Amino acid sequence: MNYESQFIKENKSESKYEYVSTYKIEIDQKRTTRRIKLSNASRYIFSLSLVFALSVLVILLYRIGVDSIGWLNFNFLTGRLSIFPEKAGIFSVIMGSVFLTLIVIPVTLILGVSTAIYLEEYASSGKIRRIINTNISNLASVPSVIFGLLGLTVFSRMLNLGSSILAGGLTLSLLVLPIIVVSSQEAIKAVPGFLKEASLAMGATKWTTIRKVVLPVAIPGILTGSILSISRAIGETAPLVVLGIPTLIMTTPTNIFDDFTALPIQIYYWTLDTVLTPEYANLAAATIVVLLVVLFIMNSAAIIIRNKFQKKF
Amino acid sequence: MSESVRDFNEYKSNLAYDVKNLNLWYGKDQALKDISLQIEKNQVTAIIGPSGCGKSTFIKTLNRMIENIPIVKTQGEILYNNKDIFDKSIKVEELRTKVGMVFQKPNPFPKSIYENVVYGPKIHGIKDKSMLMEIAETSLKGAALWEEVKDRLNDNAYGLSGGQQQRLCIARAMAVQPEIILMDEPTSALDPIATYKIEELIDQLKKNYTIVIVTHSMQQAARISDKTAFLLMGELIEFDKTEKIFSNPRDKRTEDYVTGRFG
Numbered sequence: 001m002n003y004e005s006q007f008i009k010e011n012k013s014e015s016k017y018e019y020v021s022t023y024k025i026e027i028d029q030k031r032t033t034r035r036i037k038l039s040n041a042s043r044y045i046f047s048l049s050l051v052f053a054l055s056v057l058v059i060l061l062y063r064i065g066v067d068s069i070g071w072l073n074f075n076f077l078t079g080r081l082s083i084f085p086e087k088a089g090i091f092s093v094i095m096g097s098v099f100l101t102l103i104v105i106p107v108t109l110i111l112g113v114s115t116a117i118y119l120e121e122y123a124s125s126g127k128i129r130r131i132i133n134t135n136i137s138n139l140a141s142v143p144s145v146i147f148g149l150l151g152l153t154v155f156s157r158m159l160n161l162g163s164s165i166l167a168g169g170l171t172l173s174l175l176v177l178p179i180i181v182v183s184s185q186e187a188i189k190a191v192p193g194f195l196k197e198a199s200l201a202m203g204a205t206k207w208t209t210i211r212k213v214v215l216p217v218a219i220p221g222i223l224t225g226s227i228l229s230i231s232r233a234i235g236e237t238a239p240l241v242v243l244g245i246p247t248l249i250m251t252t253p254t255n256i257f258d259d260f261t262a263l264p265i266q267i268y269y270w271t272l273d274t275v276l277t278p279e280y281a282n283l284a285a286a287t288i289v290v291l292l293v294v295l296f297i298m299n300s301a302a303i304i305i306r307n308k309f310q311k312k313f
Numbered sequence: 314m315s316e317s318v319r320d321f322n323e324y325k326s327n328l329a330y331d332v333k334n335l336n337l338w339y340g341k342d343q344a345l346k347d348i349s350l351q352i353e354k355n356q357v358t359a360i361i362g363p364s365g366c367g368k369s370t371f372i373k374t375l376n377r378m379i380e381n382i383p384i385v386k387t388q389g390e391i392l393y394n395n396k397d398i399f400d401k402s403i404k405v406e407e408l409r410t411k412v413g414m415v416f417q418k419p420n421p422f423p424k425s426i427y428e429n430v431v432y433g434p435k436i437h438g439i440k441d442k443s444m445l446m447e448i449a450e451t452s453l454k455g456a457a458l459w460e461e462v463k464d465r466l467n468d469n470a471y472g473l474s475g476g477q478q479q480r481l482c483i484a485r486a487m488a489v490q491p492e493i494i495l496m497d498e499p500t501s502a503l504d505p506i507a508t509y510k511i512e513e514l515i516d517q518l519k520k521n522y523t524i525v526i527v528t529h530s531m532q533q534a535a536r537i538s539d540k541t542a543f544l545l546m547g548e549l550i551e552f553d554k555t556e557k558i559f560s561n562p563r564d565k566r567t568e569d570y571v572t573g574r575f576g
Contacts (some may be wrong), residue, residue: 202486205406
């Protein structure tokens, strides 16, 4: 609305700009019927892809379920590892995964969320920030075996942590850190600017605004992304294989400097040795069931948290 | 309390703001051109003008919220209680404590009604529960919202209607005890009845506060303001008593605008 609109208004009154249509839309009943049919059919076409994915999953679950019958029992969950399949239990393996999680959660959450806050709220939006952002996104898609090599070089060799829980936990943390940074960035970005403005306009500092307004609103998104990526870390095998986790650990780890073995890696080793001892396949299947249950619980937690904290604007 | 706020408090004058030769650029585009005007205390000053004329930019400069946009450059002086708000000794946090703001779209926090009102007092260090409750009550009464929400203070603020949300935002701004309340088109998202309530409230508020209001509606400016500034393409065309602007403006462009000939 400036001086130009004045003239448009004046010209309008002389109906100089009267709207004259140069085409007409006619209803073609045959064509309409065809379009509705196609629209209805599309629903089935798309559902087919779901059927394919689901059937593969069901077959997999069925095979694992059948293999693990009779092997997945109380002794298996609480017993020690053994080279004799009948005696083998995975208590120390479960504890290894628990310890790993206890390292991965704080390290990735603290580092990841802090990085995301810095990039979204403090870093000036320039070329450097764009380069950093692109690199973080790229890191999120680097194969996990490469993170394993990185962990082997830095944590195992340079920091002399060997194949301890700490080395494994830090390596897995590196692996999921980029994903947590990116998902936390998205969650922080989604906090409406008008909420930040409201806080700043009342004399709040930037940090107060982040702490009291941005983070509470962003936390469901941050937690959902984090839990999903941490559950990925729990299922990772390759980086741990590269770290040289021993094949058979008889003792349960008690602190983060102990050697350990974890659920996915035990599945891997047992599967490798199936040629020598066929029963190892059943042990692997039973361990897979345990791992899937753990992942299922974690992902359900992510969904529950998201639904509980989700707020509408 | 730091020195700058003490100065804000002690200064006695009937002037709230004295804007001197204010220029503002978004990058290379100049949005405000050499604006000088004086805003008096306990009055309602309306800022009118067509879209894009810089009225929102101007009001956001008064509490330096405009600086949240990184490319903004300013030049000139804005004296608030006789101190230049761009001076290095001024902390924006303190300025914004004394100069509250209400935005175009109601923007309550996704928290309870009570938590919304006490947000400001809490960040400024008030912890006492009964004190906070008292603040909530006074502010909500001041914003003419108390009767409507007193039984549901712990309900989420998003359950309120748009007009109620906007009055909640006014209560939230009042809870910080500002001297000035800036309003950036506070009724543009509201229906006529809610608008009427807010206008009635503004009339009440000017006893205790200085109000600067940006508005799209000339009728609104005529109804509620004591003085009116007309901006056009970043320039202050005319600033005078509201009756004068609407009945006998000096400038032809002001006359064209207020009589609805353009914009």
